[in-house]
Amino acid sequence: MKRNVIVFIGCLLLVQVLFAQADTVLNRYKQYLFRTFEVSDDAGQLQASLSSEGRWSDIDYNDQERGGWKPLLHLKRLRQLAYAYVNPQSKFYHQTQTLQSIELALSDWLQHRYKCPNWWHNEIGVPQQMRDIVILIGPSLSPTQLQGALEILGQYRIQSNSTGANLTWTADLGLHYGLLTKDSALVQKCRNLLVNEIKITTVDGVQPDYSFHQHDKRLQMYQYGAAFLKENVRLAWELRETALAFPKEKINVLTDFLLEGWQWMARGINTVPGTMDRSASRKNALHSPDVRELLPFFIELAPEKKTELASIANHQNGHGALSGFRYYPYSDFAAYQQPDFSLFVKTISTRTQVTESINSENLKGRLLNSGDAYLIHDGQEYFNLMPAWNWNYLPGITSFGGADKIIRKDFAGSVTDGKTGLTSMDYVLANKDGSAFISAKKSWFCYGNTVVCLVADLKGQNVDSAYTAMDQSRWRSAVTVNKESNMLAEGNHHIRHIKWVHHNNFVYVPLGNATADVRLQSVTAKWSDINTSEPNEPVKEKIFMPLLLHKNLSRVQSFGYIAAFCKTPAEASCIAKNPGCKILRNDSTCQVVSFTDGSLMAAFFGPGVVAFKGGRLSVTKPCLLLLKDGKLYASDSLQSNDSVRVQLNNKVYDVQLPANGFSTKGLSLK
Template sequence: MKKKFLFVLFLIVFVQESPAQTPADTVLSRYYSYLNRTERIHPADIDQWIHTLNGKGQWPDINYRDEARANWQLLIHLKRVEELCLAWSNPQSFFYHQAALWKTISLSLNNWLANKYQNPNWWHNQIGVPQCMRDIIVLLKDTLSSRQLQEALKVMDQLRIQKNGAGANTTWSADLGLHYGALTHNLALMDSCSQIIADEIHISTGEGVQPDYSFHQHGARLQMYQYGKAFLFTNIRLAWELRGTPWAFPGNKVNILTDFLLKGWQWMARGINTIPGTMDRSASRVGELRSPDIRYLIPFLIELAPANTQAFKQLKAYQNGEGALVGFRYYPYSDFAAYQTGNFSFFLKTISTRTLPTEVGLNSENLEGKLLNSGDAYLIQNGKEYYNMMPVWNWQDLPGITSFNEACQIERKPFVGSVGNGKNGLTAMDYCIENKSGNQQISAHKVWACHKNVVISLIANLQAKNIKDTIYTVLDQCRLQGEVAVNSPDNIVKDGIHQLNSVKWIYHHHIAYIPLKPATIKLKIGKVKGRWSSVNASESDSLVTDSVFMPVMVHNGVNNNSTGYVLAYCEKPKDAQLISQTPDWKILRNDKICQAVQFKDGTGMIAFFEAGQLKTRLGLVKVNRPCLLLIADHYLYVSDPSQRGGPIKINLNDKMIEVNLPKEDTTKKIQIAR
């Protein structure tokens, strides 16, 4: 069997790279190979589709009158045809060239060619449908009748090539135009489309790849694993297809793709698992929190950019669960922080005047996500924490937010940013959340200090306006994994909703949740129910049941109140107790002007919300304007969260340091002692 497989593989490669082929034929042959190397065939589905297709070429489980703008059911029909074509065309498939399969393909394809179904959403008509039809044509080009080929090309010709600047939509449409040109021998079209694709691979502050290697679409919104995924995956495949042809990507374009992958993509996930804040409204789709999975493209990346082979293999290992990234990264163009450790990952999505709120309700998606990007914070260890929890979530109480019952929106402010040294970091947010009319409001200064398996969240100057309800901070809202202990390793809390007083620590799934001082905690543990359709109208209406762990810290006194909590990795409940009793940190200050923490190894993190001073282990620190400081390993790191840039004066133990901060890349590193 192995010899047969090797022979078939040799035959495919030989046909692809035959000297007699034109460059356009080479592109199509490589795409044919790509489809057969990457797409999985599911025999049980193939067999079912063969036996359930009716005489009209339709499947009974698809609503052929559906007009949903997001998950359009009729596109399922065409995707099934495509998968049937893969089973037909792959020599390793059990169904390879089976007569019954061909009959099903022909009948179901003819149904689409006769009806040419349309959707109210332009994307399906101009991109989604032509993409499927392109694949069908490439897989069956020599088997289709002349009429079928002609009609299939008409459907593919529904594509409309978008101008540069539309991000992933430009790439999708030009990709289609490139292959349409190859199929119709239109080399001029291939020339123009390949140029459009290459031009779209650039770094800018508009839509697409940002200077910090995050990704924006629909304005200044982080869309890493939605539109960014389409951009990256499509361009990796295209760069591989076009290598060595007249349409090959220039080297600098390939470098942008690899840098985007290694400096941005892999840092916003733990392995293959990410959080809602990295993908905006698509988080309301089933299975989307595992969109970072790029393992199937690693072989193509190695062929495309062999100089990065080791980095690609390491990325694949991380995505296989073998080890993890370690370090701190902040993405100032997207207000996103990632703290990666060997044991867990901490992700924080803030918002400022420079970024936009989440898209709520577009295409009837993200129906409950109005508070996304509001300082919500997440801990991932094994990837089960938030995966597919969306239908059972309490969207009013997202992890990490400080809120009240009627909260509806964040008031965006400029003082939002971070300072870091690659290993550790401090993120600050001038925080304000309000109800729909704006007459009820909570404001506070919030910071998150990440260092040595610990995240310290400080909340200062907590103010309330016209609010009689409870004010609270959600410490987490994740899937329940194991027992929950409170204040004692032997005090295991049962399922239910509990109002707990004088809580010193809570342990759940290797994380200790430690209030800075004994606190009132509302703790919810156990079963929750919901429906995907409640967050995304195109998803299932079936009832979903899961289990949740949700500790909520209640703020009893509000005005001018300062509080906070710690998230610390620990193996067992007794370790949580030990960390709580013998902390490795000291809160130096937590008030309106300054929030600061110092760790035992000497690392200090300071947020000045206005000019001020602070006593530290190194002496007195004074600043003449708002800023963030990190002091570690004989270096001072300075950042301007407002991204205004300009001069700042720092007096460190009577030594004056003047720093001119840039507007964009706002962190400066200064050696202070040896």
Template sequence: MITYNSTAKGRLSSFGSNLFLGAILFFLLTDYALAIPVNTDFDLVKERVVAEYLTSEVNAEAIEELLISQNPDGTWPGINYQDVSRTGFEHYFHTGNMVTLAKAYRQPNSKYKGSPKVKQAVTDALAHWVENDYFCDNWWHNQIGTPNNLVAVMLLLGDELPEELVKAAQPIIGRAHLNASGARPSGDRIKIAGILAKNLLFLGEKEKFEAVLKVIEGEIKFSTGSRGLQRDFSFHHRVDRVNNTSSYGLGYADAFVEWLVYTADTRYAFSSDKVAILVDYYLDGISKNLAFGKYLEAGAKNRSIARPGALHGLDAKTPRKLLQATDYRKVDLEEIVKIREEGIYKVTLSYAKYFWQTEFFTFQRPDYFTSVRMFSTRNDNMEVPYNSEGLKNHHRGDGTNHLSITGKEYFDIFPVMDFQKIPGTTILQKERLPDPDQIQKPGYTDFVGAVTDDLYGSVAFDFISPHDPLKAKKSWFFFDKEYVCLGAGINAKGKQAVFTTLNHLLLQGEVYAKVGQETKILERGKHEFKDLDWIYHDRVGYFMLAPQEVELSFGEVTGNWTTINQQTRAPQEDVTKDVFSLWVNHGNNVRQASYAYLILPNAGLEETKAYQFNDQIEILSNTPALQAVRHKQLLQVQANFYKAGKLDLGDGLELTMDGPGLVLLHLDDQNIVKMAVSDPSRKLDKMHFQLNSKLNLKGNKQQVEWDAEHWISKVTVQLPEGEFAGSSVILGD
């Protein structure tokens, strides 16, 4: 029989034994843990980079075809290995095939995982490349394209490739370095630095890797007046100050976001202020250069419109990555994700945004998006047709005004497009466009700009064509349901006619016209009107606000990509599409011509029939000195003064400007409740004007002197200077 005391003694004895054994086990486990390599931040970043490569699906049929078709010397048929020109260099298919095979070799769910046959195919392809070291006439392939693919192969498969082959590839990958000719402060610098950083991960060089990441983070900055991110959140890739926000600027952001995610929660993580700049740029720069924050937009694109599929919709990958990395502006990022994943019918965005550093204006409402592209003495008109792309882009900065309701209105129209009928432009109709080397030109005028209160806005373009003997004052006035386009002082010399194009897009459905009291469906072909009320096509109504000769053409048009793109990868076959074109014909030898029309977006036919623009819109002035519109329902006046002058605002109110400038007024009877002003010329530090109303607006940007005897408010507004010159000053609530 066991007594209490003996039991207690046994328990104590057992506890002591367990304690001793536990101590031994602790020291054994500690020694074992110390023997296991620690997964450092450096290793973690490398794992994340490799994991990103493996997110794409492996196409088994494509892998099998690459294996079967590969030649004994490691090449593939169908690639021209002799042509290393700027328009050729099909060699990127070769290095791209290597990456595809390497992914199949490493992908856990791939049937080719660890396949000796796949590894041998990559080995043969790499051996061929390092033996020949193909060098393109276009630096981009040498410093970005080829190194980027080769470093991917290294990270995916390099440890299993022959050592001498890996060493031989290093000088080729090494052309991506911070002193390379292409590593200029812009999107390409970040891409090159990113390739270098990945190679350092592969080589295990931690100190150099950390130094390169500091360079990458340091490039998240404003570079107004030079290459890179501008204060208005547009992006300049070159010193010509052409809008590159949705081309190079998109790659700039994606490269940062890539490393933001790779380095999150590690010693290499980006600082919060850099992350905030990146998010602001993505939302207020890139996304506001896109139709509905999703579709690449024709007005924002340059030579890349010569590539099939250039105006595709973006996926939600990048904004989702930003949401993983930060909570900053979370709601706005979630809105972009929702639009891209669920469709534009989910859009709730409304804004007016002017990129004053780039002469580009965008306007979004839940059911439509539109833009205006211009140039000035500060910005060249268009990108150079580098690498023989965009060969007819001469007039694509001449006050271009694209309109999107679905985001697909202009998708791949460009091989059949008439590049002298670009939406919004006023162009002298030449027999042929000048040579492509004449595309890029500086502007002749500085009165180019916009005024916005962030929700509404007007745009003014003192336009002098750099290609033709043509001048015009062009303005756009943007409201909620409609916008108004005015032109005045149109002068041109020569026998060729001058056209102002309302729209030039893909034909969708029937075309209706109201002439006099008659509304009818039009037949395909060309039509001319002298007393046209409106045209209706594809949920858009085009209203004529003044007598003018209007011409319309719609039907099949045949063209070819090679007329605008001489890259060897450009499709060679003819393309036929249905196209809709609507324009005002000003005739030839034009003197003081004008135009006035209104666009009613996303309207049904019955809504268009019922719309009475006189109930909504009043044109207050359309002269070379002043263009102004009053919206009767919104109680709003937008006025573009090209010089000092006086404007009757209605209801007994008068505005007197002491000099040029743009003004947006919100009215309440005889009171001004809110206003915005800007100086497109950027010559003034202050703007002076008078109103015959007692002005009492909040804000510290203005001084108001009330002259009770003459019942006049004398107003002085302090204008933005330096890198903010040309932006708007908003006064009031």
């Protein structure tokens, strides 16, 4: 009996503490909105264009679009008006007319309670907007309107099977609903759900390599991963130093996710479609890595990481860059960062999923996650270029007319010492019914300012010709081919014996006797062609597309090219003459490249041997190797939890390979 009384008193005290701190948390959320939401003069135009019924004439209130559902814009505008009304920096601060417009627009929503065929808008998108409206201007509303607004917020649903970002979204809403309605049990439940979801996992959420999955084994770093990171950092900041505070170990997970994953998959604020799947078809999506407004809150939560977090801010403000190689084996993604450029490669295996196209998004992106490789210097190479892309020619892919899907294979991985590295995959691309396909081995070797791209054992089944897109980026400067004076005009240029092509700080150097098309095109396109929720107005772009052409695929072919950062055609010519690397083998057994300092990188697709200047190297099974500075690094591209016997000249090394695709620590060869 005594124990029950103690428990009851403890619970009662906790409830009282939560109630006392509810205003603190809600006020902090309001502060967060003030610090991250800009004051806009649009509020005047929004008031002027609001009808007497409380609607805006340019919104289709009958829209049934699952993605960019039009009626949600009504609440976004209402939120904007609410912010203008309560912000002392706004000229609409506490203006009677502004409050009347808010009440009128809110009444319309409460009367009609618009519904979307997509559950996400009804249970997350709409309640999110209404939460902000209530927290901003709840005290200024009539009791009836406040009750109605809380009912809209109460549309959130915490599903028993929710994970990752979806759980974060709904539990966040539930927590604030509980704070607003004085429901301490709900507040505690939602806080616990939020905390428990901040973890390293192999289902939806933060992976052991600090990539992020949602919708199965699918890399969604800057869509669902963005929601997970940004909402949880904000929540942790709201709840800090209260009875609901997130434990320090959870803050550490968020910090590591940002430092070890997030910042490496972007160059500053710029990322590539390979990191974000279907959301790459959304306007401005490639700037989603931008966390500059979040970093001050993060620093308050993790002051011991202030230096590292400030470095991210510098990079995102265009000052400095990361340097090194990172591989994310749980997502088949490689990032190579240098002071002047970045390379991002999205491969695929039986351990990861193909791209998704739902809610009428990503309508042309069927070949994403198929070895697409992107070169970025300043971020304008691909930003908002997606509508104008020819999606059959994604940067880096080897393909053919009629190709429809990637066939996932077991072999995919990377090896690295943290500074340099290679990534490799077994490659099969097929048409829709599988009656025609091409197969090859593909690898990218990263060293200094150079990326060596090798394709071996290319052959076709019912396919006679194919191509490799060395790039497809925005045409921004002169395009020079083979010699400094040979600048190309707009058009399709068929070039035999191409030696090099230079454009906008990059040179592409085909290896051997190659034939290429260099396409320089002006394109008019629409965002709605790739995402029905996006604008239908035409946009004009200019496209640079250098293609290597492959004929007679009944005969096995092996080839490659070098991509390197260089500012001028004169530098390009020098790199073509002396690339600083040597291709030792490029066939169905292995792809091996050596560099001028003696470093060697090798992708073995089975047992094999290769001779090089330093001697002879052999392996007993498929693996990836890096020999550098007297050390051996290895990884298991099959993730089979096995070991490999490596023989270097007369010395034999039995190397246990990490089961998860990570590289071994350097093994001394001395």
